[in-house]
Amino acid sequence: MKRFVPVHLVAILFAGLCVSFSSVAYARQADSVAEPSTNLALVATASTSFVSGHETITALNNGYQPAHSDDKSHGAYGNWPQSGTQWVQYDWSQPISTGKIDVYWFDDNRGVRLPKACRLKYWDGKRFAAVENPTGLGLARNQLNTTTFTEVSTSKLRLEIDSNGTFSTGILEWRVYDSGKSPDFPPSVKAGIDRVVVMPGKTYLQGAIRAAGNSKAALGVVWSKASGPGTVIFERADAAATTARFSAAGQYVLKLTAHAGQLSGSDTVRATVDPPAPATHLAPVLTKRYKIDNRLWSGRTKKIIVNWIPHCYEKLSEPGLAEGGFNNFIRAADKLAGKPFDRRQGPPWSDAYVHNTVESMCLALTVDPQGDAQIIAAQKAIRAKLEDWIPKILAAQEPDGYLQTHFTLSQGLSHWNPATRGDHEGYTAGYFIEAALAHYLMTGKTDPRMYRAARRLADCWCANLGPTPKKSWYDGHQELEQALVRLGRFVNEEQGPGKGQKYIDLARFLLDCRRDGSPYDQSHLPLTRQYEAVGHAVRAVYVYSGMADVAMETGDADYRSAVKSIWSNIVNKKYYVTGGVGSGETSEGFGPNYSLGNNAYCESCSGCGELFFQHKLNLAYHDARYADLMEETLYNAVLGDLDLEAKNFTYTNALDSSESRYPWHGCPCCVGNIPRPLLMLPTWMYAKSAESLYVNLFIGSTVTVENVAGTNVEMVQATDYPWSGKVSITVNPSAAKTFSVKVRVPNRSPSGLYTSTPKCEGLTSLSVNGASISPVLDKGYAAISRTWRTGDRIDLVLPISVQRVKASNKVAADVGRVALRYGPLVYNIESVDQEVDLVLGPNSALSTEWNGNLLGGVMVIQGVFTNGKTMMAIPNYARNNRGGRSLVWMKDE
Ligand SMILES: [Zn+2]
Numbered sequence: 001m002k003r004f005v006p007v008h009l010v011a012i013l014f015a016g017l018c019v020s021f022s023s024v025a026y027a028r029q030a031d032s033v034a035e036p037s038t039n040l041a042l043v044a045t046a047s048t049s050f051v052s053g054h055e056t057i058t059a060l061n062n063g064y065q066p067a068h069s070d071d072k073s074h075g076a077y078g079n080w081p082q083s084g085t086q087w088v089q090y091d092w093s094q095p096i097s098t099g100k101i102d103v104y105w106f107d108d109n110r111g112v113r114l115p116k117a118c119r120l121k122y123w124d125g126k127r128f129a130a131v132e133n134p135t136g137l138g139l140a141r142n143q144l145n146t147t148t149f150t151e152v153s154t155s156k157l158r159l160e161i162d163s164n165g166t167f168s169t170g171i172l173e174w175r176v177y178d179s180g181k182s183p184d185f186p187p188s189v190k191a192g193i194d195r196v197v198v199m200p201g202k203t204y205l206q207g208a209i210r211a212a213g214n215s216k217a218a219l220g221v222v223w224s225k226a227s228g229p230g231t232v233i234f235e236r237a238d239a240a241a242t243t244a245r246f247s248a249a250g251q252y253v254l255k256l257t258a259h260a261g262q263l264s265g266s267d268t269v270r271a272t273v274d275p276p277a278p279a280t281h282l283a284p285v286l287t288k289r290y291k292i293d294n295r296l297w298s299g300r301t302k303k304i305i306v307n308w309i310p311h312c313y314e315k316l317s318e319p320g321l322a323e324g325g326f327n328n329f330i331r332a333a334d335k336l337a338g339k340p341f342d343r344r345q346g347p348p349w350s351d352a353y354v355h356n357t358v359e360s361m362c363l364a365l366t367v368d369p370q371g372d373a374q375i376i377a378a379q380k381a382i383r384a385k386l387e388d389w390i391p392k393i394l395a396a397q398e399p400d401g402y403l404q405t406h407f408t409l410s411q412g413l414s415h416w417n418p419a420t421r422g423d424h425e426g427y428t429a430g431y432f433i434e435a436a437l438a439h440y441l442m443t444g445k446t447d448p449r450m451y452r453a454a455r456r457l458a459d460c461w462c463a464n465l466g467p468t469p470k471k472s473w474y475d476g477h478q479e480l481e482q483a484l485v486r487l488g489r490f491v492n493e494e495q496g497p498g499k500g501q502k503y504i505d506l507a508r509f510l511l512d513c514r515r516d517g518s519p520y521d522q523s524h525l526p527l528t529r530q531y532e533a534v535g536h537a538v539r540a541v542y543v544y545s546g547m548a549d550v551a552m553e554t555g556d557a558d559y560r561s562a563v564k565s566i567w568s569n570i571v572n573k574k575y576y577v578t579g580g581v582g583s584g585e586t587s588e589g590f591g592p593n594y595s596l597g598n599n600a601y602c603e604s605c606s607g608c609g610e611l612f613f614q615h616k617l618n619l620a621y622h623d624a625r626y627a628d629l630m631e632e633t634l635y636n637a638v639l640g641d642l643d644l645e646a647k648n649f650t651y652t653n654a655l656d657s658s659e660s661r662y663p664w665h666g667c668p669c670c671v672g673n674i675p676r677p678l679l680m681l682p683t684w685m686y687a688k689s690a691e692s693l694y695v696n697l698f699i700g701s702t703v704t705v706e707n708v709a710g711t712n713v714e715m716v717q718a719t720d721y722p723w724s725g726k727v728s729i730t731v732n733p734s735a736a737k738t739f740s741v742k743v744r745v746p747n748r749s750p751s752g753l754y755t756s757t758p759k760c761e762g763l764t765s766l767s768v769n770g771a772s773i774s775p776v777l778d779k780g781y782a783a784i785s786r787t788w789r790t791g792d793r794i795d796l797v798l799p800i801s802v803q804r805v806k807a808s809n810k811v812a813a814d815v816g817r818v819a820l821r822y823g824p825l826v827y828n829i830e831s832v833d834q835e836v837d838l839v840l841g842p843n844s845a846l847s848t849e850w851n852g853n854l855l856g857g858v859m860v861i862q863g864v865f866t867n868g869k870t871m872m873a874i875p876n877y878a879r880n881n882r883g884g885r886s887l888v889w890m891k892d893e
Helices: 057-061 295-317 327-336 348-364 373-394 405-409 418-423 425-442 449-464 480-495 501-512 537-554 557-573 604-621 624-641 681-685
Strands: 011-014 017-020 045-048 085-105 117-123 128-130 145-162 170-178 188-190 195-198 202-206 208-210 219-227 232-234 241-246 250-260 263-274 686-688 692-695 701-708 711-719 726-733 737-744 754-757 765-768 776-778 781-788 792-797 802-807 817-822 825-830 847-851 858-864 870-875
Touching (some): 057 085, 057 170, 145 170, 195 202, 241 263, 295 373, 348 425, 373 449, 425 480, 449 480, 449 501, 501 537, 537 557, 537 604, 557 604, 624 825, 681 686, 686 701, 692 701, 726 737, 781 792, 817 858
Parallel strands (some): 188 263
Antiparallel strands (some): 011 017, 045 085, 085 145, 232 241, 711 726, 726 792, 737 781, 776 781, 802 817, 847 858
16 A cells, blocks of 8 residues: 655645645655656756756756746756757766656747757766667657666766757756665755744744655654754644744744654754834835935936936827827726727736826926926926826726726626736736825825725725625735735825725735735745745735735734745845846746846836835834845936936846846836836935934935924935935924934945945944934934924934945855945946956955046046056946946956
8 A cells, every 4th residue: 555745745845936746756655666656856966067047957856747848937957058968967875776767848939949859878887878778758848758768777867968959958857767676765855945033923834855765664754943042832843834933032943854764854944033023113204295405316306307207108198009008098988988999009007007107297296396497397297297197097997996997998807807817907906096195195185086086996996805705816916915005004194093994904815815826926825924035026026015014004923924034035145236136037036045147137116116125124123224225226226227318217127238228118117117216205215103203315305204203394404425425414393392313324235145345334423413422323223312493403424435345155146256335326337438357356446536527427436457457437327328338246356
């Protein structure tokens, strides 16, 4: 009688991907007769002649059964851009016996195609010899290709692959079957993904056991604490899938051991146990009318208002725009009014471009033009366009409040259907709600048209989706979750606590519904059990941002721990020095840990989402480190999305690129998204609690922060930051009140992946009304508590100097390379200024010089390459404005 591995060992988590291995692959025999389904590849070590930077050799024997030959959902082995003959190889720690293999070829119908031929060889003790009497060696797509051959006993098998012409080759899965004489192997154990646990929460352990061979003994598993300051309580220490709780904060190592007779294997997982989150979260500062007076930001903001936003709305107004634009709303309104209507254009989600642009238009109107004739003229035109657009957009809203032109104009589509998750119903609804809130605030709450429509839309969703008897559903592209929380908070403030709760409840419900899907849209596991950033990066950061919102609003321990785990995984393993995310190794998404090639994808929208995510964590944990990361993303990843004239944008943001920006894109999801964060500066600059006002960013500006200690506080910053570290903040409360102003003290190495030297930290000086003070430092903030009166002034000097940045040696792409930074700005070298393959020695002196004529005025960094030639670096945000190649990481050895 066959004995199978218990079910709790079969549903396993491996490498961040939910892999339900068939129990057959793990079948173990109770008697000595082995069956050919014992896959010995599972206990082999794989190697290859070459693996592409986009793929991984470990995919070869992860036990996954691909759905088709382009199924990269669980990784793939490929050797692009190589061609000719390549090989893959398995090594075993002791000789195995086999006479049968299966190969599932990888073919992406692009650079990687089916091979022309393959050969199987085995190590005969001296050399790789061809197996005898091979039958099969098939090269078919979308199936396992079985090959049988005269049984061999060997410790190595090698599969040679001949490419077809100029194409590369690849394999999704290669299995090697035991012929019955192979020895026992110890079980292979993966304890899981390192994670953070926020007390008093628990963590979900999902050990993965791979057992192959002919063990006569049943498997047994046991969890134990290897190290850590407190007690660990496992719900079931004898189950691979279980939970653990911790008695005290600190670093823990948990060990999973699997026994099979005399043989055992084990692995460990790290758990960082954090103290409980603060009981209350900070309140965001909503962007209303504000003034910018800053050498960097005044010019950038003006170009966005004068050039970029008109470009976006004019383009979206084009009647025949193939990507889909404003006219889809007219078509939908015509249909709803019973009139003849034109055919809709663009993909289902194209309403989003209009909603995003509307939000950016509203934000552009919150900027005080300070008499600038061009800004005044642009704002007048923006206002007129809004007046034209808003009634027409609202006319496309269905009687029940539903709004999405694709559904209104398509035949036979039903809302919230699992088959139409890709139609972005939630994504577009979320952007509309956000645009409506921005509009309502911009008008000083005098024009409720969009806001009311957003409430009707959200109410329509609330009426249809939720716990039984309502529908359960989730969207393929997240965004609505964070929008609903934004709306819920706003309604709570407007109408009293609890009035907006239903929107927050729906946000949580939509998050809770995500499961049984794919890592691509973060639905492979319940979100509360996800500890690693995976899949499409925009979807990912949007959902993580929504999770952070829900964790804050509900205090749910599982969401808190998942959010902190994913945050730590991103910032310490999957984060570019520019603050961008998404290497692009999965579809527009995250790659493996430390896999941060400089041909990065880093979509502009994912930079925006990364900023939102860090902002939420800053609110939840009152900790300046999240604002350090926000600043890094804003000043590099996001600020560089547009060219200096704000007439062109980029969809992707590689750290080594020769690509110029362009005015439009076949999927213009980023065009209206990019200006949102760039025009929402008050929200990033400040946060508040009942008794504290947090200063997160240093930008010359005038912003009113409402309701701090019962008064409104006008904050006037005067500074040339980031070019200088001197900042003067005048605090003007409407009435004298006692509260704390908490000024962020920047940390220039906010990610565990990168170290900046020399150290440039702390405050050079800090004074209030001219008297020097030594502040209390609290979570990265200098806290100044006193009774504030109009005109009180804080003067501070932040140290800013050129720093060399080195990446962890785990980031292969950056080994032997150095980046430069100045304050929050990361720098690039460009081929228009120098040869970019030269070496900047680690001891060469570096200096800065202001160049007012270059790139709108920038501080350049200068040095000397080892060959004596001059090195000149410019800020990353200003990269690729003059043609040629531009790169962040230059050689230093
Ligand atoms: Zn985008």
